[in-house]
Amino acid sequence: MPDGAYDPETVESTWQERWVDEETYAYTGDGSADPDTHYAIDTPPPTVSGDLHMGHLYQFTLQDFVARFHRMRDETVFFPFGFDDNGIASERLTEDELGIRHQDYERREFQQLCREVCTEYETQFRENVRDLAISVDWTQTYQTIEPRVRRVSQLSFLDLYEQGREYRERAPTIWCPDCETAISQVETEDDERDAQFHDIAFSVVGGDEFVISTTRPELLPACVAVFVHPDDESNADLVGERARIPLFGHEVLIREDERVDRETGSGVVMCCTFGDQTDIEWYQAHDLDLRVAIDESGTMTDVAGDYAGLSSDEAGEAIVTDLEEAGALRDRRDITHTVNVHERCGVGVEFLVTEQWYVRLLDKKETYLEAGREMDWYPEKMFTRYKHWIEGLQWDWAISRQRSSGIPFPVWYCADCDEVVTADRDSLPVDPLSEAPPVDACPACGATEFVPEDDVFDTWATSSLTPLINAGWDWHEAAADGAAADDADPAALGGEFRMDSPELYPVDMRPQGHDIISFWLFHTVVKCLEHTGEVPFDSVMINGMVLDERREKMSKSRGNVVEPDEVLSEYPVDAARYWAAGSAVGDDLPYKETGLKAGERLLRKLWNASKLVESLAPEPVERPDDLQALDRFLLAELDSTVEAATEHFERRAFAKARDELRTTFWHTFCDDYLEIAKGRLRGDDDPSAAWTLRAAHERFLRLFAPVLAHVTEAVWQDCYAAERDAESVHLADWPEPLGVTADRAAGERAMAVVGALRRYKSERGLPLNDPLDEVVVHGDVEGFERAIARVMHAESLSTTTASADVEEVVTGVDLDYAAVGPAYGERVDDIDAGLEAGDYEFDTDGALLVADERLDPDLFEVERERRFEGEGTLLDAGDAAVVVR
């Protein structure tokens, strides 16, 4: 090992490069091997929308712990990396980066610009991920926009369509009149807006009038019904009557529905197609007419009569003026209310009826729920979210988007009869806008004109296929001579779906954030299950979010964002990894600089201790037949740590694994064992100590390797690579317990004695190497006497079990409440009182007599204090006592 302090900058960049160059993390499996020896991870492909942030660092690092742990457990780990670059996020990035609008470009031209911008960001992102030592196999990568993935995505569409799991329907969608596109629910946000509430008088046909309050008078021409709440007695007489719409004159039925908010306005509400989400629900639930008054650009349609051609805002003002003139406007007042706006442009959304493609979900909710139950959830509680999401599902999944960039539907429609014509599987990927359909004439009506579908897939429709993308799922045409097979069997018609790497499916672990359980996870389960009949994941690991130092969400608007760049310019990557290992999986983790500092200190400790080990035992030694008591004790302690750490890693309890290792390494190994080993090995030949020192040290390196990837590799290469048959510590075997037997009790007692003597010196302001004349240990520390004497510089050390000059007096009784409570119930208070008052004694059998009760000896422990009358000072060392003279 090099002299001097640990230099993470050099070490980390050196190894990051070597791991990639030497393909240390290459997936080496093949389809023929046993799936139990493979561990596949469905790495979340980041959306290409900007730079790497702390959430990425955290999430990828947690995944890396799992990858490294399983790789060391002799599994071939498949840890791929993808980019999700076919969606809106990437379009937006491109627009922002280049200062353009997609509407101003030809579709292909804009797509090209997206590719260029994304490629740049992806290159940078990839480097950043490498610099975090994420042990991804960089030969296994994909982009969701690449041809292979487009093919998979279109194949998926065709397969579901042929299975009858997809349909096309005219239905309301969320529409941004400014951007002139359909948008999805997730792209909208709530915003507080000032508005005016207008009280408008409606007349009942052949009767009185009633008042409706609305902020959207321009929607009057789109009114198709009026609703009152079924419990609303004051308006109950309206139900069943017909209402005439002021100014427009058309009549609508007055109905009742529980979704009416009785508190707002008069409790009577108009339903327009469409003003808001509730209108859509009413439209569908009550099978209402469709009156579209506002078109795609926010302009009034012919339905608006005289107002046609005005913008909706202008129409609103004009209608209010006319209502006032007609005497139908009863009141207007300013209010603040919440409206749904497009998060990107801030313009309030409209709801339009358009033709969309859907994936059928609602008929198989129980199936998808059961699939969720079959997966192992880390943490378990996250299953609840999945469950509630499915139970609350009301809609099938709309997968079509009216966007510039994205994967096109492989579909054309007959210009005459609207018959759906799908692309041939072997022609995929296709772009129907530039390619002809596979038929010359419509199979239904014989017409020869076709209209291409110009919608693209929702980005989740593709990202929900990542397990299949990774496993190389594809359609294989049958060989030419197989064409004669029974044409009733769809597979025999022309081929079958196969995977290039079937051993990768189902995937062992899906890691992801809890915010997208309802999107990515659920949709992946649905799609993969429908395509393969198998649940895609054995386990799911859900990570929390990174919060700021004050436990608040990081966001640009709050200005509390911490950039990975800043962190990593000040701290080693291993320190950041140490910090990331500080949470229970699923919990949010606040960014804490002290957490990184603690990691940095551990790196330094590990480095310095390693230098000492190397100087004490520079060469490999044969394992002696007999190991000394202290060595056996250390190895036995280490065995416990190996078992505990292994279990913690298996359960994804990273913080517990980390802290368990740190504690044993720092205190048992460094503070206790190493200090003693110095005395045994300096100038002396002690094969037992030399072998044990190296064996333990080498195991600590392996145990720390998943978390502290760089420093362990650097040390391990210098000290152990030559004698071990692995090119990297990350390819070495995960430690198994050695099964060394030791007198653990005597060892712990001995360590307690050392601790007591250290304290003794410290309290007296003595240097730790200050000599002690005589030490007498009252207690069994057999086999450890020399070690204690040497490390504490005791001239003479003797042990005795006879405590002639040490007298023990009873100072109290410690009840075992877990046993006493159930047995004595209410009497416990009295027993406590008796003990407190010192009003108790013991009988000849050792039973406790207190508060008129007799407690057997197994219900309590007697607290004793040692009194020492002889010469010297008495120290407490757990169940041993030490006298120093």
Added chain:
RNA sequence: GGGCUCGUGGUCUAGCUGGUCAUGACGCGGCCUUUACAAGGCCGAGAUCGGUGGUUCGAAUCCGCCCGAGCCCA
């Protein structure tokens, strides 16, 4: 508005099925130059476990309500 989650010393955190001195880290104070590490070691102070009511002999732990925070969905 609904669902889920979280709330433990100054800060972060352990504490599964209730058992009585609540774990550890960081920070803080004091002491110790010990030939790996003073960026180390030892010791110490610091918590009525968000609030409140209940179940129980006994509650950080179980239940109700309230307050605060976060995520998802309306």
